[in-house]
Amino acid sequence: MTKRHIAIIGAGGHAEVVASVILASGDSIAGFYADVPSLWGYSLAGAPIIGPVSEITSADCSHAIIGIGANEARKKFAEKIDMEWATIIHPFSWVHPDVPIGRGSVICAGSIVQPGARIGSHVILNTKASVDHHCLVGDYAHIAVAHLAGGASIDEGVFMALSCTVLPKVHVGAWATVGAGAVVKKNVDPHSTVVGNPARSLSELRSHAREVH
Numbered sequence: 468m469t470k471r472h473i474a475i476i477g478a479g480g481h482a483e484v485v486a487s488v489i490l491a492s493g494d495s496i497a498g499f500y501a502d503v504p505s506l507w508g509y510s511l512a513g514a515p516i517i518g519p520v521s522e523i524t525s526a527d528c529s530h531a532i533i534g535i536g537a538n539e540a541r542k543k544f545a546e547k548i549d550m551e552w553a554t555i556i557h558p559f560s561w562v563h564p565d566v567p568i569g570r571g572s573v574i575c576a577g578s579i580v581q582p583g584a585r586i587g588s589h590v591i592l593n594t595k596a597s598v599d600h601h602c603l604v605g606d607y608a609h610i611a612v613a614h615l616a617g618g619a620s621i622d623e624g625v626f627m628a629l630s631c632t633v634l635p636k637v638h639v640g641a642w643a644t645v646g647a648g649a650v651v652k653k654n655v656d657p658h659s660t661v662v663g664n665p666a667r668s669l670s671e672l673r674s675h676a677r678e679v680h
Contacts, residue, residue, distance in 0.1 A: 472497045473553050474528040476544055478506050478516045481591075482534030485573055486512035488557045489532075497528035524548065532571060533589060538607045538624045538642075541589045545571060545607075552589070560592075569606060587623070596627075605641065613645070622657065631666075 471494040475482050478501035486496055496514040499506075500523040506516045523531055530553035533541045545552070552571035556562060560578040568574070569588030577595040580586065584598045587606035592598065596610040603620035604610070613627040616634050621627070622641035631649040633639060640657030649666040659668050 470494055471553060472527070472529045473555075474523055474526040474531040474550075475499045475514075475534040476520055476523060476531065476548075477501055477534035478503065478511055479535070481536040483512055484575060484594075485532060485534035485555070486514065488555045488573060488575060489553075491557055491559070491576075492555055494553075494555070497526055499534075500526070520544065520548070523550065532573065536591065536609060538609055538626060541571075542607045542624065545589050581617075599635075 473489050473494055474497040475485055478499040482499060489496055496512060498515045498517040499511055500517055500520045502519050507518055509516050531550040532553045532555060533544050535541055554568050554570055554572050556574040557576040559576045560574045562574060562580040563582040565582055566580050566584050566586060568586040571589040572586055574592045575594045578592040579597040581600040583601035586604045589607050590604055591609040593611040595612050597614045598604060599615055599617040601618050602615040605621055605623040607623055608621050608625045610627045612629050613631045618636040619633040621639040624642040625639050627645045628647040630647055631645045633651040637651050637654060639655040642658050643655045644660040645651055646662035649662050650664040651661060651666040655661050661668050
């Protein structure tokens with residue numbers, strides 16, 4: 468396979484993780500681009516932080532990737548910038564060969580993706596995330612050390628925080644947030660936040676608190 472020379476948007480902690488995946492995969496880093504002038508001229512993961520994101524279209528690279536954890540930011544840059552987006556998969560993850568993965572997605576170390584799953588574009592499967600059989604993961608979603616059980620699905624922009632679980636065949640609507648440690652046993656509305664075990668929305672919790680008092 469031809470070695471890729473990949474430019475990274477972002478220069479924070481997640482960008483450094485993305486850089487580690489690139490290097491572990493045998494590719495190289497063309498440099499980082501971030502809209503933080505105080506970082507320009509410094510280096511990260513052995514590669515220079517070159518300049519603002521607007522300059523990435525003239526970068527000496529074969530591909531680019533967005534190394535920013537915030538889902539909204541990844542969507543903004545993906546829609547604004549015309550690049551050949553790289554999909555990167557850490558060699559210490561396991562992804563079933565029949566699983567389609569959209570462009571710009573990052574599969575971090577320890578992640579597992581089982582047969583029949585589908586992963587969208589610009590998705591983050593963070594360290595030790597797991598996606599079981601026949602799950603659907605929408606574009607710009609971020610699964611952070613969390614688990615999707617068989618047949619579960621999450622729409623665009625969903626954020627699953629540390630140690631949360633979506634049970635089999637349960638659906639999480641677009642741009643919802645699943646709080647750390649939550650266990651999702653029923654469908655989640657778009658743009659809502661659910662927490663706890665069983666997971667409940669913030670409005671449900673406020674209503675329950677009023678009933679108790």
